Structure formats: structure tokens, C-alpha cells
Amino acid sequence: MREKYTEQKLVKAVKKAGGITMKLISPGFAGMPDRLVVLPMGRIAFVEVKAPGLKPRPLQVKRHELLRRLGCRVYVLDDEEEIPRLLAAITRGGDAT
Numbered sequence: 001m002r003e004k005y006t007e008q009k010l011v012k013a014v015k016k017a018g019g020i021t022m023k024l025i026s027p028g029f030a031g032m033p034d035r036l037v038v039l040p041m042g043r044i045a046f047v048e049v050k051a052p053g054l055k056p057r058p059l060q061v062k063r064h065e066l067l068r069r070l071g072c073r074v075y076v077l078d079d080e081e082e083i084p085r086l087l088a089a090i091t092r093g094g095d096a097t
Contacts (some may be wrong), residue, residue, distance in 0.1 A: 003051040007034065009080040010049060014039070017087055021047075031059035033067075033074060037090060045073040045090045052078050 014021040019039035026032045033046035064074040
């Protein structure tokens with residue numbers, strides 16, 4: 001399964017949950033997560049979407065760490081089956097695990 005497929009599933013699930021998800025493109029600041037997810041009640045998180053089994057590149061890991069130090073929630077999604085748990089974690093403001 002490809003990353004694009006998982007990303008499309010995420011977009012549909014967020015919409016169904018009453019939220020929006022924006023594709024992030026940040027020229028001059030590489031390594032940012034793929035999506036910004038905004039759910040009802042002001043729940044916001046960054047999501048890095050990867051193909052199954054793949055991990056973020058070192059620069060992406062550094063950006064994730066930076067965002068977390070700034071108080072942001074950052075998740076890595078590599079399995080469409082994890083989308084419900086991911087959305088639940090964003091909704092309650094916690095970890096996806």
C-alpha cells in the first residue's frame with residue numbers, strides 16, 4: 001500500500017469526524033509533517049504520513065522534535081487501520097499509543 005492511499009483515507013476520516021486537514025508545503029523549511037489536522041473543539045495536530053513500515057527521515061524526526069518542544073502534537077501514520085486511534089488521540093489530546 002502506498003503513502004498516498006493512507007493519506008487519502010486520513011483526509012476522508014477527518015472530514016467524516018467534522019474536521020479539516022490541510023496539506024503542508026513549506027518552502028525553505030524542509031522536513032515538516034505532511035498534514036495539519038484540525039478537529040472540532042480546537043484539537044490540532046501535525047501528521048506525518050508514511051508508506052507501511054517506513055519511518056521518518058532524520059530531518060523529519062528533527063522537525064517533529066522541534067514541533068513537540070513548542071508544545072505541538074505530532075503523529076506518524078503508516079497504517080490506515082490506525083486512523084481511528086489517531087483521531088481519538090487527537091480528540092482527547094493525547095498519544096496515539
